[in-house]
Amino acid sequence: MSTPYAKLPGWAEYGLIPLVNLAVAFLVAGLVVLLVGENPLEAAYHLINGAFGRGEYLGFTLYYATTFIFTGLAVAVAFHAGLFNIGGEGQAYVGGIGVALACLWLDQTMPWFVVFPLAILGSAFFGAAWAFLPGWLQAKRGSHIVITTIMFNFIASSLMVYLLTRVLKPLGSMSPQTRTFAEGGQLPKLDWLLAIFGLDIGTAPFNVSFLLALVAAFCVWLLIWRTKLGYEMRTMGHSPSAARYAGMSESRITVITMMISGALAGMMALNPIMGEQGRMQLDFVQGAGFVGIAVALMGRSHPAGIIPAAVLFGMLYQGGAEISFEMPSISRDMIVIIQGLVILFAGALENMFRPAIARLFAMQSRRSAVVAQTKGA
Amino acid sequence: MDFFHVLVVLLESTIRVSVPLIFAALAGLFTERAGIFDIGLEGKMLGAAFAAGAVAAVTQSVWMGLLAAILISIALSLVHGYASITQRGNQIVSGVAINFIVAGSTVILGEAWFRQGGRTPALGEGARFQTITFPYADSIREIPILGPIYSDLLSGHFILTYVAFAMVPISWWILYRTRFGLRLRAVGENPGAVDTAGISVIWMRYRAVICCGILCGFAGAYLSLAMTAGFVKGMTAGKGYIALAALIFAKWRPFNIMLACLLFGFLDALAIRLQGNPLPLIGQVPVQLMQALPYILTVILLAGFIGKAIPPKAGGVPYVKER
Numbered sequence: 288m289s290t291p292y293a294k295l296p297g298w299a300e301y302g303l304i305p306l307v308n309l310a311v312a313f314l315v316a317g318l319v320v321l322l323v324g325e326n327p328l329e330a331a332y333h334l335i336n337g338a339f340g341r342g343e344y345l346g347f348t349l350y351y352a353t354t355f356i357f358t359g360l361a362v363a364v365a366f367h368a369g370l371f372n373i374g375g376e377g378q379a380y381v382g383g384i385g386v387a388l389a390c391l392w393l394d395q396t397m398p399w400f401v402v403f404p405l406a407i408l409g410s411a412f413f414g415a416a417w418a419f420l421p422g423w424l425q426a427k428r429g430s431h432i433v434i435t436t437i438m439f440n441f442i443a444s445s446l447m448v449y450l451l452t453r454v455l456k457p458l459g460s461m462s463p464q465t466r467t468f469a470e471g472g473q474l475p476k477l478d479w480l481l482a483i484f485g486l487d488i489g490t491a492p493f494n495v496s497f498l499l500a501l502v503a504a505f506c507v508w509l510l511i512w513r514t515k516l517g518y519e520m521r522t523m524g525h526s527p528s529a530a531r532y533a534g535m536s537e538s539r540i541t542v543i544t545m546m547i548s549g550a551l552a553g554m555m556a557l558n559p560i561m562g563e564q565g566r567m568q569l570d571f572v573q574g575a576g577f578v579g580i581a582v583a584l585m586g587r588s589h590p591a592g593i594i595p596a597a598v599l600f601g602m603l604y605q606g607g608a609e610i611s612f613e614m615p616s617i618s619r620d621m622i623v624i625i626q627g628l629v630i631l632f633a634g635a636l637e638n639m640f641r642p643a644i645a646r647l648f649a650m651q652s653r654r655s656a657v658v659a660q661t662k663g664a
Numbered sequence: 665m666d667f668f669h670v671l672v673v674l675l676e677s678t679i680r681v682s683v684p685l686i687f688a689a690l691a692g693l694f695t696e697r698a699g700i701f702d703i704g705l706e707g708k709m710l711g712a713a714f715a716a717g718a719v720a721a722v723t724q725s726v727w728m729g730l731l732a733a734i735l736i737s738i739a740l741s742l743v744h745g746y747a748s749i750t751q752r753g754n755q756i757v758s759g760v761a762i763n764f765i766v767a768g769s770t771v772i773l774g775e776a777w778f779r780q781g782g783r784t785p786a787l788g789e790g791a792r793f794q795t796i797t798f799p800y801a802d803s804i805r806e807i808p809i810l811g812p813i814y815s816d817l818l819s820g821h822f823i824l825t826y827v828a829f830a831m832v833p834i835s836w837w838i839l840y841r842t843r844f845g846l847r848l849r850a851v852g853e854n855p856g857a858v859d860t861a862g863i864s865v866i867w868m869r870y871r872a873v874i875c876c877g878i879l880c881g882f883a884g885a886y887l888s889l890a891m892t893a894g895f896v897k898g899m900t901a902g903k904g905y906i907a908l909a910a911l912i913f914a915k916w917r918p919f920n921i922m923l924a925c926l927l928f929g930f931l932d933a934l935a936i937r938l939q940g941n942p943l944p945l946i947g948q949v950p951v952q953l954m955q956a957l958p959y960i961l962t963v964i965l966l967a968g969f970i971g972k973a974i975p976p977k978a979g980g981v982p983y984v985k986e987r
Contacts, residue, residue: 319769319772319773322773322776323772323773323776324776371754371756373703373756373760420963424963424966424967428966428967428968429968430963430966430967430968431966431975433701433703433756434908434909434912434962434966435963435966437703437905437908438909438959438960438962438963438966439959439963441902441905441956441959442956442959442960442963445952445953445955445956446952446956448952449950449952449953453950577760577764580757580760584757616775616776617772618771618772618775618782620767620768620769620771620772620782621768621772622768623764623765623767623768623771624764624765624768624769624772625768626764626768627760627761627762627763627764627765627766627767627768628761628765630757630760630761630764631743631747631757631758631761631762631765634753634754634757634758634760634761635747635748635751635753635754635755635757635758635761636746636747636751636753636758637753638751638752638753639751
């Protein structure tokens with residue numbers, strides 16, 4: 288596909304345009320706040336204060352960010368190969384099975400650092416398995432990946448309701464969840480990390496899976512930009528015909544990419560299950576798979592962009608809770624609107640402001656050229 | 665006789681739940697046939713349902729409610745159109761965005777305006793659709809077989825139900841028997857050819873998107889003005905996605921869409937009916953399996969195991985005029 292837009296310097300491409308898009312999304316969100324009859328500036332204050340104002344708040348923000356790093360990376364990996372994995376929600380949900388199995392099996396006999404690696408493998412395995420079928424169907428049978436992954440989200444949700452109400456629920460219990468794990472199934476908090484900065488974590492569930500998320504982000508960078516497979520993925524994403532011409536197997540790349548993407552989405556389950564609740568509950572994913580889409584779009588599918596984007600959304604989730612506490616007419620659904628607006632402006636309308644910005648840059652460079660000329664003369 | 669009675673009840677609820685699916689799937693038909701993927705059906709339907717509930721509650725007029733539903737749905741469609749036609753953005757991303765924006769704002773605005781936990785006030789007599797009873801429906805109910813079919817199955821639905829079923833042949837006629845329809849389908853298959861013939865691809869696609877908005881408006885209005893008396897937050901509950909599945913399951917054809925929607929509606933009605941009642945021969949079927957069945961069937965179909973679903977060729981690709 289040829290881009291009909293002029294090329295911009297890197298910092299404008301990766302910094303300025305996303306920021307402009309984000310600013311517009313927030314402006315529109317501010318209009319909604321006005322429409323509800325509240326002061327947007329006050330809301331913004333509560334949002335930022337609620338997300339960073341105290342050690343505990345920051346802990347919650349980073350806890351949410353952990354989740355979104357995983358799902359954002361999952362969407363981004365698929366984006367690089369030109370695939371739209373909208374099924375992160377379902378893959379994360381099913382990935383929970385792997386975490387729950389590892390914990391239920393070993394939590395009473397083993398310490399967390401033995402259970403954790405197994406749970407990582409389990410979640411990645413189940414998440415990858417749930418993404419394998421859509422990938423395989425796209426590669427071999429030509430069914431559209433977006434539609435199949437949407438369908439798999441719903442199938443996953445039915446499957447998990449079935450498992451949690453009939454199979455994984457302890458006997459005699461009424462609520463659809465697994466039993467609470469013993470100590471081996473609960474991840475230690477990162478209170479020491481915040482303590483370095485003199486902050487008190489309080490009750491926030493900020494835990495070691497955050498470090499895993501950072502490692503995953505680094506591995507994704509390695510994979511995409513430093514390996515043969517990553518090169519093939521990017522080639523296919525840019526031009527499937529070029530990839531085919533170069534002898535790359537399209538179906539192999541599609542299936543492998545989807546499985547990596549699914550594994551990353553599945554690992555998200557570690558954070559809420561082992562890090563916060565200590566058990567697997569219904570709907571523990573809570574839309575994080577979809578937030579991943581916004582995060583990947585904001586972060587331009589690059590780990591270095593995804594981490595700040597995930598923190599931004601963590602801030603929205605935590606600060607949004609605080610807003611709804613301070614300003615009752617703005618419930619947490621405000622986050623959903625902002626999320627939608629970010630997806631709209633950073634994703635679908637990403638080129639809306641590009642012509643204007645490109646014109647500004649063209650004017651700037653022409654002026655400096657004129658200046659250089661006059662100086663030369 | 666008892667079995668027959670159960671069947672009639674089951675089919676009646678099938679019709680009731682498939683109406684919004686039919687509207688939404690036909691809406692999707694218009695855009696997707698014009699080459700624009702639309703996973704925002706869910707959001708448009710939800711936005712329309714909210715507009716219908718809110719306006720009908722304020723004006724106490726069901727028709728104002730319907731009008732508001734259609735207008736809001738068209739507005740949302742135009743946002744999708746602007747992003748995917750004019751700005752040539754990713755159509756799936758845009759659809760996802762609309763779903764989120766609507767899901768959030770219906771709750772926020774509903775709570776701010778009516779303060780009932782995201783609901784709109786319950787609608788009275790004049791502010792919602794009433795069922796239509798056919799003449800003599802009561803007197804001939806006693807006739808075996810035909811009586812219940814006439815009185816319970818055909819009579820006693822909302823006007824929108826009949827509109828939905830009428831829209832099926834109307835959509836077929838528009839798409840396959842009018843110049844507009846021919847051009848619309850051509851824009852979805854080979855926009856370059858349409859452009860060569862001197863027809864604006866952009867304007868054609870915008871009109872398709874507006875058609876989609878109108879039909880989604882009906883779907884939403886049916887939910888909040890007919891099926892229930894008022895808007896409840898998140899009331900579409902995935903119906904937009906089921907409609908999308910039905911659209912694909914029907915291979916983008918109007919009459920197949922009606923059958924697919926009835927099938928999915930039947931599965932839904934059956935799942936409710938079977939809750940706790942074991943089936944003969946098979947035994948207890950998990951409700952969750954019944955709920956997942958439409959999606960599983962669509963996946964199997966898409967995989968080409970039941971015929972082959974071939975989407976419009978130019979679907980999802982923004983049109984760029986050669987420069």
